[in-house]
Amino acid sequence: MRSLVALRLVLHDRASTAGALLGVVAIVFLVGQQLSVFFGLLSFMSVLVDHSGADAWIMSRDTRNLDAGKLIPARYLDRLVGLPEVEWAEPILIGSNLFRTPDGSYETVRLVGSRRPRYAGGPWRFAAGDQHALLDLEAITVDQIDLPKLGRPAMADLTEIGDRRVRLAAITQGARGFQGTLVFGTLEKVREIIRTPAGQVSAIVVRFTPGTDREAALARLRVVLPYASVFRTEDLSWLTRQYYVTNTGIGGSFGFSTVIAVVIGVVIISLTMYTSVLGRNRDFAVMRALGGRRRDIAFVVCAETLIITGLGLFLGFVMLAGLLHFALDSAIPCYLPAPVPIVLAVGTLLVSLLASLFALRTALQAEPAQVFH
Amino acid sequence: MATLHSERLARDFSDGTSLRRVLFPTTLTLHPGELTVLSGPSGSGKTTLLSLLGLVLQPTEGRLRLDDRDLTDLDEADAATVRRQAFGFVFQQPMLIEGLSVRENILLAIGIQGERPSAAHQAKAEALLADLGLAGTGPLQPRLLSGGMKQRVSIARALVKDPAVLLCDEPTSALDAESGQAVMRILKRVALEERRVVVVVSHDARVFPYADRLLKIENGQIVADARERYLP
Numbered sequence A: 001m002r003s004l005v006a007l008r009l010v011l012h013d014r015a016s017t018a019g020a021l022l023g024v025v026a027i028v029f030l031v032g033q034q035l036s037v038f039f040g041l042l043s044f045m046s047v048l049v050d051h052s053g054a055d056a057w058i059m060s061r062d063t064r065n066l067d068a069g070k071l072i073p074a075r076y077l078d079r080l081v082g083l084p085e086v087e088w089a090e091p092i093l094i095g096s097n098l099f100r101t102p103d104g105s106y107e108t109v110r111l112v113g114s115r116r117p118r119y120a121g122g123p124w125r126f127a128a129g130d131q132h133a134l135l136d137l138e139a140i141t142v143d144q145i146d147l148p149k150l151g152r153p154a155m156a157d158l159t160e161i162g163d164r165r166v167r168l169a170a171i172t173q174g175a176r177g178f179q180g181t182l183v184f185g186t187l188e189k190v191r192e193i194i195r196t197p198a199g200q201v202s203a204i205v206v207r208f209t210p211g212t213d214r215e216a217a218l219a220r221l222r223v224v225l226p227y228a229s230v231f232r233t234e235d236l237s238w239l240t241r242q243y244y245v246t247n248t249g250i251g252g253s254f255g256f257s258t259v260i261a262v263v264i265g266v267v268i269i270s271l272t273m274y275t276s277v278l279g280r281n282r283d284f285a286v287m288r289a290l291g292g293r294r295r296d297i298a299f300v301v302c303a304e305t306l307i308i309t310g311l312g313l314f315l316g317f318v319m320l321a322g323l324l325h326f327a328l329d330s331a332i333p334c335y336l337p338a339p340v341p342i343v344l345a346v347g348t349l350l351v352s353l354l355a356s357l358f359a360l361r362t363a364l365q366a367e368p369a370q371v372f373h
Numbered sequence B: 001m002a003t004l005h006s007e008r009l010a011r012d013f014s015d016g017t018s019l020r021r022v023l024f025p026t027t028l029t030l031h032p033g034e035l036t037v038l039s040g041p042s043g044s045g046k047t048t049l050l051s052l053l054g055l056v057l058q059p060t061e062g063r064l065r066l067d068d069r070d071l072t073d074l075d076e077a078d079a080a081t082v083r084r085q086a087f088g089f090v091f092q093q094p095m096l097i098e099g100l101s102v103r104e105n106i107l108l109a110i111g112i113q114g115e116r117p118s119a120a121h122q123a124k125a126e127a128l129l130a131d132l133g134l135a136g137t138g139p140l141q142p143r144l145l146s147g148g149m150k151q152r153v154s155i156a157r158a159l160v161k162d163p164a165v166l167l168c169d170e171p172t173s174a175l176d177a178e179s180g181q182a183v184m185r186i187l188k189r190v191a192l193e194e195r196r197v198v199v200v201v202s203h204d205a206r207v208f209p210y211a212d213r214l215l216k217i218e219n220g221q222i223v224a225d226a227r228e229r230y231l232p
Helices: A002-012 A014-045 A076-081 A131-135 A187-194 A214-224 A233-247 A250-279 A281-289 A294-327 A339-355 A357-364 B046-053 B076-086 B102-111 B119-131 B147-159 B177-194 B205-210
Strands: A056-060 A086-100 A106-114 A126-128 A139-143 A158-161 A164-172 A180-186 A203-208 A228-232 B004-014 B019-030 B034-039 B061-066 B087-090 B165-169 B197-201 B213-218 B221-227
Touching (some): A002 A014, A002 A294, A002 B102, A014 A233, A056 A214, A076 A086, A076 A203, A076 A214, A106 A187, A131 A139, A131 A180, A164 A180, A233 A250, A250 A294, A250 A357, A281 A294, A294 A357, A294 B076, A339 A357, B004 B046, B019 B061, B034 B046, B034 B205, B076 B087, B102 B119, B102 B147, B177 B197
Parallel strands (some): B087 B165, B165 B197
16 A cells, blocks of 8 residues: 555656656666766777687787787797697787878778788678688778768778778778777788888787686796786786776766766755655655554655656666667767666666655654644 | 543643643543544644544653553554554544545555555445445545545545544534534544544534533643533
């Protein structure tokens, strides 16, 4: 009966219900949107590492993130391929240069060169063409998201990167880097474009033989390559993300805007619930006079909050899903890892209950004696 | 049916600096089957006495018993439970809760502590409505009813749990003369036929003819206690 009373009050007090709903939706949608952009950017930061298909990355000594490593000798490969723990090892070359667009202007692109035929660290999903397109020495790929920025080059179009001739041979999907447009090519072509001396690479990616003890294999690599950094792929991904989050202000910026969204939601929920309870003060006094205990009143107020929060979560997540769907193929970085919506829902529920504390306190002050004039 | 007995029941109020006694020690026995009218000028203490009798105020001194059960020192939750089980209230204003239907308002008196009203309770609510001339109003919102109808709904709310004691605070003061008379006839019947203790606080002289017992209170003290049947 108390739940029914709460539901009836929620349905009847439409103005305050709408206000509190707005607060819950504001928290879910604004925080969810902030988090989706944040996690979208996080996924950009380590996109190359996450899609490399490798178990370990070899980079220069004291490297702190993927984008801040010195070149390492390619001959390290020879030391690695002979190890029984190593199934394969492949070099990667990463650098930047200018892409000449059809109208003659230039765009900075991030070039990633990988070795035929495995193309480890190379492109992983295609909107047009496939990996075989990179068998052509001049071939490069660009991502479909970046096509407008690059002047909408067509497949097989010739252009220049760093004054070297390239041909658009395939279009990737979802290959977006934190430092700009990702262009994949062969190791030789990228070496030529970014003018790296022969015998040097940016990193070596390693896949261990199935059944290998990974920790033991990593330790072995560190012994074999004492002047290089040996990372587990997950560790390099984490280090790269952590570096950008803590050193670029992204973490603080998103944290601040998330807190602001929560505060706005809490204020809206607090005020509307408080006003609603004030307006219902006499009704709570009647309930007390009829035999309601304080805990019965608390039950009604909390049930009201839960009903509004449940409805707000539904509306907020529908809106968020709409945004994510809309942003799927846009330039807006949007990505929500599976546990985030659950954490967001639980967090919103707790925050809503917290915001209703003022209202609850007021409701509990209703005395049965108030109903007598 | 039960008897409500107060023994030297008194109440002080504090204004922050000094204590003021608003009800001096009052000893009363209220019998079932009797409609007692408590009258007196404003500020005389009649509502305070009614609040003490209904366990919505704690007495400063004295004791209150319902039959042999001492209700004086109950904690807040136990007092609420006793109110729910044994006391019915009719207020000056009907005080129905907007948003709940008429039927839900009545059943709230049963379910306020979380119980689900049984089919028997629901049938009783409908029967009370019919008995009070409100058949078919169960699904309606209270705002669609007139003042007199709302007050009758509040009587149904008070009676649905079969209370031993029915306490009414100026139940006719917000009603026109005809509705007020109808409400008093119902209360009279509830006292006589259902053998309940019925106490009505009122300074409306039109109520007095319905009283089996007329208590007059002035300056916090009962100054007259007349047992006289004004109506057959």
